[in-house]
Amino acid sequence: MLSKPLNSLIIEAYKHKRKRSLRGVDAILSRRQLLDAVAAEIIVCRKCELWITRKNPVPGEGSANSRIMFIGEAPGYWEDVKGKPFVGAAGKFFDTLLAEIGFSRENVFTGNILKCRPPRNREPLPDEIQKCTPYLDSQIRVIQPKYIVTLGNYSTGYIFSKVTLPFYGITRAHGKLYETSILGTQITVFPTFHPAAALYSGKYKELLQQDFQLLKNRLTDQKFKV
Numbered sequence: 001m002l003s004k005p006l007n008s009l010i011i012e013a014y015k016h017k018r019k020r021s022l023r024g025v026d027a028i029l030s031r032r033q034l035l036d037a038v039a040a041e042i043i044v045c046r047k048c049e050l051w052i053t054r055k056n057p058v059p060g061e062g063s064a065n066s067r068i069m070f071i072g073e074a075p076g077y078w079e080d081v082k083g084k085p086f087v088g089a090a091g092k093f094f095d096t097l098l099a100e101i102g103f104s105r106e107n108v109f110t111g112n113i114l115k116c117r118p119p120r121n122r123e124p125l126p127d128e129i130q131k132c133t134p135y136l137d138s139q140i141r142v143i144q145p146k147y148i149v150t151l152g153n154y155s156t157g158y159i160f161s162k163v164t165l166p167f168y169g170i171t172r173a174h175g176k177l178y179e180t181s182i183l184g185t186q187i188t189v190f191p192t193f194h195p196a197a198a199l200y201s202g203k204y205k206e207l208l209q210q211d212f213q214l215l216k217n218r219l220t221d222q223k224f225k226v
Contacts, residue, residue, distance in 0.1 A: 060111025
């Protein structure tokens with residue numbers, strides 16, 4: 001769990017969201033201040049052993065007022081080097097996908113379920129997910145997005161577990177819209193493949209592009225604005 005003072009601030013701010021908009025200057029603390037506080041805890045986190053082998057933690061980045069979050073699995077090599085999510089070749093393709101639906105890194109929030117790179121890019125362990133995801137939960141509470149786009153098996157599986165949706169793998173779940181509630185906020189979950197999958201398979205690249213087009217159509221229909 002996060003430290004009690006930070007948790008209390010986030011919960012208090014969330015409870016006041018109807019009385020005092022978190023998007024306004026009169027909020028208890030601004031969304032940016034709260035996200036920065038979460039990031040500060042991530043930087044000094046020692047809850048699992050990943051801090052021993054990683055170079056830099058990757059708290060996530062983007063707009064604190066974003067209405068859409070993109071959640072991946074864990075930092076890779078270049079993310080670990082730079083301390084930023086979705087860099088390198090996969091990051092470039094992710095930027096292309098964002099541009100195709102009219103977004104950029106500056107007006108969305110991007111993060112992972114793990115904030116530190118697993119050695120040799122191995123898959124996240126259950127204990128690591130259990131210890132790290134309270135940080136992601138806090139980020140979701142602060143941002144209160146309207147859409148969460150999950151990228152890959154692990155992020156989709158985690159978000160589905162939070163909303164008690166059955167998960168049978170990203171191949172079955174991708175490209176569909178799931179209207180639900182998470183951490184007290186009504187959201188739409190949209191699963192798709194991780195951008196890194198496109199680097200190894202033309203099939204997944206095409207499926208990702210198709211999924212992002214479906215997402216764009218939905219956002220256009222709703223006249224969605226960041």
